[in-house]
Amino acid sequence: MPVPSPSPSAHTVAVLLDDALVTLNRAFGVLRTRNVPIEGLALHPSGTAGESRLTFVLKADAATADRVAQQFHKMMGVRSVMILANEDSTTEATR
Amino acid sequence: MSEMLSGAEILCRALVDGGVEVIFGYPGGAIMPFYHALPDHPRLRHILVRHEQAAAHAADGYARASGRVGVCVATSGPGATNLVTGLAAAHMDNSPVVAITGQVSRPMIGRDAFQETDIIGITLPITKKNYLVQDVTELAGVVADAMAVAVEGRPGPVLIDVPKDVQNQKIEYGAPQARARGQSRPQTPGASPGLEDGVHKAARLIAGAERPLIMVGHGVILAQAYAEVRALAEKTGIPVITTLLGISAFPDGHPLHLGMPGMHGEVHVNRAIQHADVIIGIGLRFDDRVTGNTASFAPQARIIHIDLDRAEIGKNVPVAVGIVGDARDITRRLLAAVEPRRCERWLEHIRGFVRTRAESYRGGLSPEAILASIYEASHGDCTIVTDVGQHQMWVAKLYPYQHPNSHITSGGLGAMGFAVPAAMGVHLARPSGTVWAISGDGGFQMNMAEMATMVQEGLPVKMAVFNNGYLGMVRQWQQFFHEKRYSCTPIWSPDYVKLAEAYGIPGYRVKDASELAETVGQANTQPGPALVEFMIEQEANVFPMIPPGGSLSEPIETAPAGATGD
Numbered sequence: 259m260p261v262p263s264p265s266p267s268a269h270t271v272a273v274l275l276d277d278a279l280v281t282l283n284r285a286f287g288v289l290r291t292r293n294v295p296i297e298g299l300a301l302h303p304s305g306t307a308g309e310s311r312l313t314f315v316l317k318a319d320a321a322t323a324d325r326v327a328q329q330f331h332k333m334m335g336v337r338s339v340m341i342l343a344n345e346d347s348t349t350e351a352t353r
Numbered sequence: 354m355s356e357m358l359s360g361a362e363i364l365c366r367a368l369v370d371g372g373v374e375v376i377f378g379y380p381g382g383a384i385m386p387f388y389h390a391l392p393d394h395p396r397l398r399h400i401l402v403r404h405e406q407a408a409a410h411a412a413d414g415y416a417r418a419s420g421r422v423g424v425c426v427a428t429s430g431p432g433a434t435n436l437v438t439g440l441a442a443a444h445m446d447n448s449p450v451v452a453i454t455g456q457v458s459r460p461m462i463g464r465d466a467f468q469e470t471d472i473i474g475i476t477l478p479i480t481k482k483n484y485l486v487q488d489v490t491e492l493a494g495v496v497a498d499a500m501a502v503a504v505e506g507r508p509g510p511v512l513i514d515v516p517k518d519v520q521n522q523k524i525e526y527g528a529p530q531a532r533a534r535g536q537s538r539p540q541t542p543g544a545s546p547g548l549e550d551g552v553h554k555a556a557r558l559i560a561g562a563e564r565p566l567i568m569v570g571h572g573v574i575l576a577q578a579y580a581e582v583r584a585l586a587e588k589t590g591i592p593v594i595t596t597l598l599g600i601s602a603f604p605d606g607h608p609l610h611l612g613m614p615g616m617h618g619e620v621h622v623n624r625a626i627q628h629a630d631v632i633i634g635i636g637l638r639f640d641d642r643v644t645g646n647t648a649s650f651a652p653q654a655r656i657i658h659i660d661l662d663r664a665e666i667g668k669n670v671p672v673a674v675g676i677v678g679d680a681r682d683i684t685r686r687l688l689a690a691v692e693p694r695r696c697e698r699w700l701e702h703i704r705g706f707v708r709t710r711a712e713s714y715r716g717g718l719s720p721e722a723i724l725a726s727i728y729e730a731s732h733g734d735c736t737i738v739t740d741v742g743q744h745q746m747w748v749a750k751l752y753p754y755q756h757p758n759s760h761i762t763s764g765g766l767g768a769m770g771f772a773v774p775a776a777m778g779v780h781l782a783r784p785s786g787t788v789w790a791i792s793g794d795g796g797f798q799m800n801m802a803e804m805a806t807m808v809q810e811g812l813p814v815k816m817a818v819f820n821n822g823y824l825g826m827v828r829q830w831q832q833f834f835h836e837k838r839y840s841c842t843p844i845w846s847p848d849y850v851k852l853a854e855a856y857g858i859p860g861y862r863v864k865d866a867s868e869l870a871e872t873v874g875q876a877n878t879q880p881g882p883a884l885v886e887f888m889i890e891q892e893a894n895v896f897p898m899i900p901p902g903g904s905l906s907e908p909i910e911t912a913p914a915g916a917t918g919d
Contacts, residue, residue, distance in 0.1 A: 280477075280483065287477045325664065325667065325668060328663050331663065332506075332663070
């Protein structure tokens, strides 16, 4: 994963994924193996049975945030990926 | 009709139902119920390897040569961990491998039981998906899902960990279940949003280009897009570059074929990249061994990147147009959208970059001559499997590939020891063809125990060992970048001819080019395995070379001053 650009801003990425330990473990592994600069991380039930919502905040430019999202998008067990790109929603998501 | 079956029997049936014919494996405590059931399923031919790493590499070789899933089996603990290098190689090179491992019984998991290891945790980053089967009722569905996940979209390895008590669990077993776990979300090739728009943008860029290039990678082989890529090149006159894993996707010797790019690419290939104004990349990931320093890679080029994996677009190099989809489908669309054109001035320009390489050999035993003898002996019709190092680069640059997917190597991981076991898998996928495993003296010694597998299982692999008495590629780096301090790179070898004889295999040693044709010809016509050792120049180098992290514009073409070989 390329180094974030000099003018990073906060992006919140929300990943809906299977509520299975092995899937969650794999998702955390993606953050580590792709060297994603995360600042906050939260895991909650999504409201749908068998599904979790993994939310993390990264300080990076939009292109890097998109590349990170794509790495999750192709992961087995991931159902959807959203990038919520503004400081306000970031604050909400990390709380 | 249903019957009571054990998990082990279900596992065998599910493999048969999945179309599996060959399994590479090694038995042990936690996988014994599976091995107990196996003889009742004669359609599953089991190849007993001498080390589980070889089982994974062989399954990988089988998968690459056949386009079907390669299956390997190991016990828990050391059996499972020995698979890891092979799975990592399959992961990096997108090879559909399914690994089945035994695990300690469920009540023992987490208690540090004998031969217990968390193979799920260990293989998370090197598998597309992995499963710990918690109940026998899941088993058939898991196997079906694993077989599908391994091949669909961008292929890759999958691991199934089956506790011993699950293998022994009995249930009433009916018709084969469909993929029980429906959550997998296959990556859909083909029509992605904006695809036609991308194709038309690409066609416009190509129409306006003065110095265009096509770069093809492994994706072209995986998608079998040979005819489409060739038609695109011939319709537009655009020269074609093949990456290490793209070799054989385009015929060597075709007037539009330039060769391999990157760290050991020929000068004219890299110069072409540095001068190009448009690059059409098909099914490659612009790996660092291809690009050198990305900051100075193709500075004038606008890049059109076609890849099945959306995450590859823009990952390593910025792209002007990214098109997500199957290489064959997209290339076909692009072919229809481009206008016929020629690139004669550009080709002439590139011809002006061509250099002759400065190299030294003894006894006339140049890599060219050795590879030419293999080509002649096999009438240009064999599969070459290479290991990792200097010989791998010589083969990549010098072997005149004519047939698609006839070059197999460990590219992304660069795993020494790959060639010999992977070639066993290639033979089983292509039993009527000839397969040569080409290794250096370092890599060959890593998995040479597999000669016993070849003898026991009747696998007629031809083995070539390039013996220079060194771990040659590392020695070359030491010569160029570490003041010629040959630290721990001289490597002793046994007498390979006697070693081959000990295994009951014909062994040959070639010291001079005059012996090549006859000896290689004899080895090639042996009905079973054969080994040929080539005594090559000790300090031969692979030229040219882009220094690690360097720019493609600045190749090393001769040994640096003060670092020349004796």
